[in-house]
Amino acid sequence: MASRTDARPTTEPLESLAQRFAATRRLSLDLVATLSDADASAQSMPDASPAKWHLAHTTWFFETFILRDHLPGYRPFDDRYAYLFNSYYEAEGPRHARPQRGLLTRPSLADICIWRAHVDTAVQTALPDLPPAAHILIELGIQHEQQHQELLLTDLKHLFAQNPLGPAVWKAETAIASEVAQFSAMKWIEGKAGIVSIGHGGDGFAFDCEGPRHDALLPPHVLASRPVSNGEWQQFIADGGYHTPSLWLSDGWAWVQGENIDAPAYWDGDRYFTLAGWRAIDPAAPVTHISFYEADAFASWAGARLPTEFEWEAAAATLDPAAGQQLDTAGPVQPAAFPDDAGLQQMFGSVWEWTGSAYRPYPGFRAAPGAVGEYNGKFMSGQFVLRGGSCATPRGHLRPAYRNFFYPHQRWQFTGVRLAKDF
Numbered sequence: 522m523a524s525r526t527d528a529r530p531t532t533e534p535l536e537s538l539a540q541r542f543a544a545t546r547r548l549s550l551d552l553v554a555t556l557s558d559a560d561a562s563a564q565s566m567p568d569a570s571p572a573k574w575h576l577a578h579t580t581w582f583f584e585t586f587i588l589r590d591h592l593p594g595y596r597p598f599d600d601r602y603a604y605l606f607n608s609y610y611e612a613e614g615p616r617h618a619r620p621q622r623g624l625l626t627r628p629s630l631a632d633i634c635i636w637r638a639h640v641d642t643a644v645q646t647a648l649p650d651l652p653p654a655a656h657i658l659i660e661l662g663i664q665h666e667q668q669h670q671e672l673l674l675t676d677l678k679h680l681f682a683q684n685p686l687g688p689a690v691w692k693a694e695t696a697i698a699s700e701v702a703q704f705s706a707m708k709w710i711e712g713k714a715g716i717v718s719i720g721h722g723g724d725g726f727a728f729d730c731e732g733p734r735h736d737a738l739l740p741p742h743v744l745a746s747r748p749v750s751n752g753e754w755q756q757f758i759a760d761g762g763y764h765t766p767s768l769w770l771s772d773g774w775a776w777v778q779g780e781n782i783d784a785p786a787y788w789d790g791d792r793y794f795t796l797a798g799w800r801a802i803d804p805a806a807p808v809t810h811i812s813f814y815e816a817d818a819f820a821s822w823a824g825a826r827l828p829t830e831f832e833w834e835a836a837a838a839t840l841d842p843a844a845g846q847q848l849d850t851a852g853p854v855q856p857a858a859f860p861d862d863a864g865l866q867q868m869f870g871s872v873w874e875w876t877g878s879a880y881r882p883y884p885g886f887r888a889a890p891g892a893v894g895e896y897n898g899k900f901m902s903g904q905f906v907l908r909g910g911s912c913a914t915p916r917g918h919l920r921p922a923y924r925n926f927f928y929p930h931q932r933w934q935f936t937g938v939r940l941a942k943d944f
């Protein structure tokens with residue numbers, strides 16, 4: 522761990538770290554509280570994982586990188602679990618194939634919960650005597666589990682959407698309604714231009730890919746005051762947006778045609794699937810579950826473009842990353858619209874915003890040695906950066922410098938788009 526991932530607030534007491542560890546572990550269990558063992562074991566596609574697998578893999582992360590590596594004499598709870606629940610760490614040896622995770626009907630959800638409790642107790646008991654290097658890894662493990670909480674929600678949504686019964690993960694009548702019937706008119710707000718500092722700077726935690734901090738040159742530009750709404754997306758559809766090749770990147774047009782795409786994921790006419798089951802499309806809410814290709818085509822249709830990740834970060838630098846619609850407790854999260862006020866709306870939370878920036882290393886980036894160095898750096902090929910978090914991102918997880926990344930065709934995350942224009 523020589524990377525920027527190793528930053529932990531040096532002023533934070535260990536009791537606070539222990540409390541955040543406990544709260545994070547508890548939220549994961551809350552997210553699966555309504556699930557049956559079958560719900561938690563099924564896998565709907567290779568990109569998604571069973572809920573049970575997320576619970577187990579995050580536990581493997583703590584057991585491996587903290588207890589095994591830093592607690593002398595610790596014996597793994599079950600020697601076979603490392604093969605089942607290592608995700609992609611080549612340095613940790615061979616592993617069960619990702620597309621086959623849904624075949625792991627054993628260990629049961631209950632067995633995984635027993636393992637979780639065992640590891641939780643071991644980490645909490647050992648924590649005061651662990652070296653600072655292990656405390657840093659506990660922080661990384663918390664941040665890692667928060668990422669998996671968001672994936673757990675989006676993977677569950679994808680799984681439940683495959684069922685013709687349209688089951689709800691959570692029954693909720695009012696939890697996901699917008700507070701306004703119509704989004705305010707989109708306004709254009711001048712962004713920072715010239716040389717700006719980009720990337721994580723301070724003492725707090727950041728993933729390695731968020732640094733080193735460096736200068737970027739921004740052209741004169743404007744950013745939309747809010748994300749694109751479902752109502753605006755319906756106009757794009759009505760105007761033949763999905764059938765107009767001149768709006769699309771070549772790869773995007775091939776994807777639209779090959780996959781027969783004519784609407785965001787989970788849309789069916791005037792309704793869409795949510796974690797609370799099928800609902801009428803909310804025209805005011807930010808559009809979500811769109812691919813990079815769709816975001817880019819919409820921007821072309823609107824006479825705009827995607828912002829770069831640097832334009833986005835410069836605009837977000839003075840905003841509160843803990844504000845907005847983010848995950849606080851288990852429930853049927855869904856992006857919504859809120860009353861307008863001046864400036865940029867919903868930069869943090871609600872929907873991840875596709876940028877036009879490739880997910881590549883910043884100048885001077887070096888991946889850390891060893892297994893943990895595989896966390897981000899090896900994925901810097903063929904993916905695009907998303908910014909700002911979503912309604913499924915645990916509150917407290919985000920920063921202005923935070924970089925998420927997905928392949929341009931992927932759209933099962935809560936992905937949306939904010940437009941930009943040259944100015």
Ligand SMILES: [Fe+2]
Pocket residue numbers: 578608665669
């Ligand atoms: Fe992971």
